[in-house]
Structure formats: structure tokens, C-alpha cells
Amino acid sequence: MISLARAASDTPRSLPASHGLRWWADASRWLFGDIPRLGVWVGMLLCFLLMLATLHWFPVLGSITANLLAFVFTGGLMVAAQTTQRGQVPRFADLFGGFGPQGGALVGASLLLMVAVLAVAGLMLAVGAGTVIAAIASGVSSQDFAMPSAAAMRIGGGSLLLLLLCLLLFVPISMAAWLAPALIMLRGASPVDALRLSLSACQRNVGALTVYGLVGVGLAILATLTFLLGWFLLLPLAFLSTYAAYRDLFEDEIEVLDVDAGPA
Numbered sequence: 001m002i003s004l005a006r007a008a009s010d011t012p013r014s015l016p017a018s019h020g021l022r023w024w025a026d027a028s029r030w031l032f033g034d035i036p037r038l039g040v041w042v043g044m045l046l047c048f049l050l051m052l053a054t055l056h057w058f059p060v061l062g063s064i065t066a067n068l069l070a071f072v073f074t075g076g077l078m079v080a081a082q083t084t085q086r087g088q089v090p091r092f093a094d095l096f097g098g099f100g101p102q103g104g105a106l107v108g109a110s111l112l113l114m115v116a117v118l119a120v121a122g123l124m125l126a127v128g129a130g131t132v133i134a135a136i137a138s139g140v141s142s143q144d145f146a147m148p149s150a151a152a153m154r155i156g157g158g159s160l161l162l163l164l165l166c167l168l169l170f171v172p173i174s175m176a177a178w179l180a181p182a183l184i185m186l187r188g189a190s191p192v193d194a195l196r197l198s199l200s201a202c203q204r205n206v207g208a209l210t211v212y213g214l215v216g217v218g219l220a221i222l223a224t225l226t227f228l229l230g231w232f233l234l235l236p237l238a239f240l241s242t243y244a245a246y247r248d249l250f251e252d253e254i255e256v257l258d259v260d261a262g263p264a
Helices: 017-030 035-055 061-085 092-099 104-143 148-178 179-185 191-204 206-224 231-250
Strands: 002-008 250-256
Touching: 002 191, 017 035, 017 061, 017 148, 017 191, 017 206, 017 231, 035 061, 035 092, 035 231, 061 092, 061 104, 061 179, 061 231, 092 104, 092 179, 104 148, 104 191, 148 191, 179 231, 191 231, 191 250, 206 231, 231 250
Parallel strands: none
Antiparallel strands: 002 250
16 A cells, blocks of 8 residues: 655755745644644643743843743744644643753754844944944034934934845844754754755745745734734744645655555
């Protein structure tokens, strides 16, 4: 008998743009196919958000800890997503699955991302301070200090360029972070490999990623219009659709021939 199985691929696939919608559709089918599955997911996400919100009450150290643990919890949610995709009800304990053997790799990837974010923030501050100083110096040298609007326009233009630079630099960081927890938890990838593969997958599938993002924005608007109640469904869908993307990009479907060991 021939059956289908999934095998991990070392290279992310290049998919049509329509797959960005398919990831959301798969997530919806998995989540809403069974009421107990939906209940467990809502409970896990409420606990997840409550713990992170509690940590953010503590200045600096609490925020750093929350950012590190968010990656660890996301790893656990990828295990729950895999269980859900198989038609089973995930365990609430799956939320803490990232604290197992792969916990160190998840924290390591989160630290690398944090360093990248801090580097971009430092660059922004340096460029921003340079823009303001240059605008003031130019105004003084050209006697524009008598016309504050001229200096303000220079600073405003520099700030706009700084914002665009910020967006450009944060895009690859977000791409590297997106699928990294799934790659670490489900494939045992190292922090560097997970971030690299996630970035590569996004770069090879800009069309699908764009469709996925646009659908996500639309769903976020709808969730907000329901007095934020829709977010109780959108958040589980977001994690499940991330797993759907990982599965579509990194796992290949293969045929397996089952051979009987002997006569019955």
C-alpha cells in the first residue's frame, strides 16, 4: 500500500503568491474543525499574553525577559500547531514545550535578533542626531536661524528618511524571525541556521508573503472592529498560519510503500 508522508527539505521551496492565502485557509480549517481544539488554543494564547504582560510591568529587565520568553513560547506553540494539523487536540502543556531540549537554541536565536534590533536602533539614533546637528549647523551658517521653519523642514526631511531606513532594516529582521521558532523546534536547527533559512524562505516567496500580509492586515481590521473580541480567534490563526507556511515551504510530500513483513 502506498501512503503519503512528509520529509523535511534543506532548501525552502519557491511557491506561487496564492499560497499566502492558502496558509490562512489551512489555519482556519485546522482551528475551527473541532471545538475542543479551539478552546485549548484560546486558553494557551490568553495565558501567553498574560505572562508577557506581567513581565512588562518590570522596567528593562522584565521587557528583555519577555522578549526572550516570547520566542520560547512560540516554539511550544509550533508543536501545538503540528498536533492541531494532525487532527488532534493539543495539550495546554504544549505552550511550555519550548523549555525543553531546544530552549537554549530558541533563546540564542532571540538574543541574536535582539542584538540586531539594538544595532538598528543605535544606527537610527546616530543618524537622527547627525541629521539634527547638520540641520542646525546649516541653518546657523546660512543665517536661517532667523527662519526656524527652514531648519524645521530640514529636520523633518531627515526624520522621514530615517523612518524609511528604519523600515528597510527591520524588514529582513522580521523575515528572519518569522519561521525560526518552527525550524528550531520541529527540525532541530541551530539559531543561526534557523534565522538564515527563515530569511531565505521569505526572500524566495515575496509574492506569497505579500498576499499573506495583506490578508493578515484585513483580518486584523475585522478583529478590531469587533471590539477586539476577534483577536481571540485571530491570534491562534496567526500562529497556525505560520506553521502552515513552514510546512508548505520546508516539508516535501513523499510516497511511502508499506510492505508486509510476511503472510498474515
